[in-house]
Amino acid sequence: MKIAVVNWRDPWHPLAGGAETFAWEMARRFVGAGHQVCFVTARAPGQGRGESVDGVRIVRMGGVFTVYPLVLCWLLLRRGRFDVVLDCQNGIPFFTPWVVRRRTRVLCVVHHVHDRQFGLHLPRWLAAFGRFLEGPAARWTYRRHASVAVSPSTVRAMRERLGWDGPVHIVPNGVSIARPGDVVKSPAPRLVCLGRLVAHKRVHLLLDAVAELRERWPDLAVDIIGRGPEEERLRARLPEGVTLHGYLPEEEKARVVERAWVHVSASQGEGWGLSVLESAALGVPTVAFDVDGLRDAVRHGETGWLLPEGTELAKGVAAALTELDQTYAVKCRAWADRFSWDRSAQRLTALMLGQDVEPGWEAW
Template identity: 55%
Template sequence: MTLSVAGLRVAIVNWRDPWHPAAGGAERYAWEIARRLAAGGGRVRYVTCRTPGRPRRERVDGVEFIRLGGRFTVYPLVLLWMLTRRRAFDAVIDCQNGIPFFTPLVLPRSLPVFCVIHHVHDQQFGLYFPAWLAWIGRILEGPVAGWTYRRHACVVVSLSTRRALRDRLGWRMPAYVVPNGHSNAVDAVAVDTAARDAPVLVCVSRLVPHKRVERVVNLADRLRLRWPGLRVHIVGDGPESSALAEVVASRGLAGVVTLHGFVPEETKVSLVAAADLHLSTSRGEGWGLSVVEAAALGVPTVAHDVEGLREAVRDGRTGWLVRDGEDLADVAERALKELDDPARRREMAAACAHWAAQFDWARTASRVEALIAAAVRAGSASSGDDRAHVVSRYGDDQPEVVEGPVRDLMLRDRAVREIRPATPIERLLGRPDERSH
């Protein structure tokens, strides 16, 4: 059964586009899917807020961009735009960045809608908004959105996010797992990190409150006593950049910590590839794109044992997780001591590269494409069975992992000769694990 979006009209609504100054992993996810759906013959419109320096409408890589409104006004303007074109689409990808766009309220009931969710924001609203507005955000994200999308389905980037939807938001609609891919713009120059007298650490992150990048500065302050030549690179920009610069200066860390701000992709890759360790201090992620991009360069990560990151980091194999009661600097120091052993360093680098190779944007887009095409054909994004399954088709020796409308169509068409529930790792990777047999 071929599942393609060729000829289908798909709308992708997302808070920002990939060129927005505050764009992050959510924008990368939406864009990588959009341009690949367009390359596969889909008629794709990406509806988003205005971006400084970009026109209201333009076409990039076959994707038509429509930019409406600002930070908050984009929501009602997108709904109005969708209402006036409610029959102009075959499927909609509605991306949630704190709160979704609630597109089912203005679309035909039979039109398949997928709500893409990277992570649950309920614990973050209070970091950015006053108490009354944070309360409204939690109500919109939780019960209001749960009711709005009840007849549709979600696409989540990790098993952690899927559990958070159930446990923290109480959402009960189907949630299909499609993780991020990754790609590095350039090949990194090989660096003999084992020959250095002092370690080099790197943190790639947006500088926003919930990322807690100040913890990297605290770590540098402690570890410089152990390694006087320590160097720490912080790559990324955001509203916390000025405060972070003040902390670095006040502690006399200007010779230890370098705040690079936003840099070109080639520079970012080179900085990460030259590091001994990558650090992630976030209080929770949907997945951890920067972790997997570092792993692709053979660089392990030290991260807190929180949602998303506990999946992106394979503890003891591709990095180290900081458990409750542990200190980030202590775990990083332990990791650096392990990496002093050349054999252990090579082992970690190989494991990192192997793990990162399991994820790429082409595979991510292919899984979303199959869900969209099956939903259009079935007439719904939803499913009565919320599990993922490993199936073997008649006449095909290669089993595959499917869920939702893709699996339902196979069963309806009687194309399946064997079926079993997928394991968690199979659901994440989207393919069978031979060890499960």
């Protein structure tokens, strides 16, 4: 097949996150299976307009907002070239059904519903417009097309909050992380927070909890790994014992995560929470709030702990550190081993070919 993967950013964009990892891991495997893939995305400052990586042709154009009309124009001029378009929704989709041939198969890939997050990042009027595009406009545009979600939470949110009534298939994230193997666990309690530094991740809640936790564990340390628009603000108020690393190469990131006792996510909601799976693969359980996506990625009492929204994070983390034993590491690794980018790509390929796939989430 000739496939266009249309995604807001590529993995080398300075604001790339889990959605970019998903799109790229799928694209690489499509090429490995013999398909032709074009990854169409925005262009960050300093990035080239195009290149080829791992056999995937990358085409970059536009910025945060201009990427949408530019990509539509680009596809319109090439509407006869592609058999399949993966239209990745990162807040709003690209509305590609409007510009491709009717016989071109379009799959809308949704990581999570953004309606409640628009207000954190945009002025009120623009947030309202974003909710309209994500809801009624997208629902009508993709009504004849199948959709892909990465978790049961996302399917439920699409149905209940967006009114999505078309077929939605679950294709989970896989996991791919370096495993150094010679890392010694920190002798003192150590927390790690992994992910983009953006408002809805609420990393500030972890910083607020540190002082109380260090009253009980004076040697407690916290590592924060990631970059994003909140980095400068967070760095200006780091409590004692906290290190904000910014971006780390994969092997170094894995070493820092594996040293930790517990991974903490204070996010308002996720599609899945790729950082949870990456931490689990290294035997590190997660403390998170019981919100969309994270309630799927964390198995409460087995691979981590889910806190009701409104719970004081310090109390939740303290309870986890008290309860923690070696069984969590074993169950974390077993849980992460159930997920594979290869298997997810095979499932997505079947959907692109119009084949039936097993509906059960439990199989994962």
